[in-house]
Amino acid sequence: MVIKLFSSRSKILSLQILPKFQIYRNFCDNVLPKTKSSLPEYNYGLTGKGKSKKRKPQMIPVINGELLFGVHPVTLALNVEKRTFYKLYLQASVNKLSDPHQQIVTLCNEKGITVMPSDKVVLDRLSGNRPHQGVCLDVSSLKVDTLDVDEFRKAYKMSAKESLPIWILLHRIQDPMNFGAILRSCYFLGVDRVIFSQEHSAPLNPVVSKSSSGAMEIVPISATRTEQTLVQMIKTEKKNGWKLIGSVGQEDVGSTSFDSAIPIEQFDATGPTILMIGNEGSGLSDRMLKLCDNLVTIKPKQSNSRPCVDSLNVSVATGILLHSLKKSGNPR
Template identity: 75%
Template sequence: MLLFIFFNILSIYLSIYLSIYEYNTCSIKLFYRLMKRATKCFCFDLSCFLLFKFSQFSLPEYNYGLPGKGKSKKRKQFILPKISGEILFGIHPVILALKCEKRTFYKLYLQNSIQKSDPHQQIMTTCNEKGVIVMPTDKTILDCLSGNRPHQGVCLDASTLKVDTLEIDLFRKSKIIAAKEPPLWLLLYRIQDPMNFGAILRSCYYLGVDRVIFSQENSAPLNPVVSKSSSGAMEIVPMSATQREQSLVYMIKTEKKNGWKVIGSVGRQDIDSLNRSSVIPIDQFVLRDPTILMIGNEGSGLTDRMLRLCDELVTINPRNDDHCPLVDSLNVSVATGILLHSLKKSRNPS
């Protein structure tokens, strides 16, 4: 009886010892065979079986499941800094955010091992002028701060971007400012992918859209991913938003009475459900009045309520009608760029 208790205690002790120090599977098997000959205890047999299983799973990943300890790796221990706002990442978003001063800046994290280029020097100089603390930081920490997205060696802790509230006066002021040519506004309706949102804002800035409007109720938030995908254009494009969709719809209805024209974009898959005669190709549309171009959701497009607000419906015709039915539409950011370019050409014929 004493011998039975002794072997059970010894088995538990050695199991813990072998698990802690990660002995290889061969050593554990040898220990198992010796102890099994010494005792026929079922509990001991079960504990050794569990020991094999857990010891195999505890092998380092870089050893590819082979027995043994494998090469030891010393991993850097680091503590992530405390963030006061949100992390902007990438050279262009950081430079334009610092330039426009629409945010509060807390701290700049600059990769300490990167070769400093002219943009990096520009960022450091601007931070010194504005009194922003510059912290040399390891790349691993920057990867964590940016969510493993391409940060180009720079991350900026800043407050969120505040968007102007859309008001009726903005419509009137836009008509006065753009007296020589009709203003062009872009309404983004329920765009939910931040990458699409950012790419659209980049096209808006490049093509000279006067203002981007949207409702914050069902749209992607203006976060650092949007800023990065816009190459920083989010910081400088004039934008206004409403809290609720109903407010946006009310303002559109009001301004239609004051001379604004609303055109909606539809895809080829939506034309069949609409009156074909009411949809015109974008290259046949001429921009003569203050105009709002509506761009719908990536999947469902514009709802019936929004379509009823439109004075005209436009579409982009493909080059051929015999193209593959699986590729029957364009990405929303690509389509928006084409529509805006066509409208700009019609507004400023060369």
């Protein structure tokens, strides 16, 4: 359909009415700027996605790896040097750099990393509209150590000389925010190692690093490619003295499968221990439950005789369980 319009000079103008989709495509093809790069997908379509704001289109720089964002993840990554560094994008509107920002710039200068002053809008795009605190660092992905029996054996030998080793096994944790929060607690409470299977877990990406406040960059982490490999390894190491305890929700304790679960404060760690944390929604699978030597739970203080909150966020529960375990296993 064509509508005829009259301009101020009395000339007839023709306006073709296009379908909505065609108008959108024309806008993208002719108005939005062309860029040579596509942003990494790890910051998009995830739980807790940052808020988007309507802003003018900006040219986005070409990215070589993935983008760490936030002061703590960037600072810790630069200090531990587990990654390859390409370029730092620093918010240009920060006239007087704070001490953390100055420290980042100093580290970049020492390592020969290019510092690129950038507009806040560009940093918002690079971070997926997440809180970047004025810094984004283009880096290679974090390489995770492959879990092998040597790590179990070394930790077991050290237990005779020092405090008992406490490991965390994350079973199918899929929310990157939870994954990061757990890693933060693991670092703060002194977990010796975090292990998991990459088969059904969230990847260790910049979203996890930011939610861990950078702890992902420094916590000892090992993984297997498949869950089957992890299961077989756990079975072997249980014969060599390791104890595997599984965490279950208080709401599950009354069922037949979990009737042996005890409050975490009643559990005493007497040897090298692995605490297994289950998926956010479904918890531990039957396969993993059968591997456990003990089941532990967090008993609520509130009475169950009235409506109440019957569970904890998985990262909060992990912190409580770890704190109790560390007191139990390391009285000295």
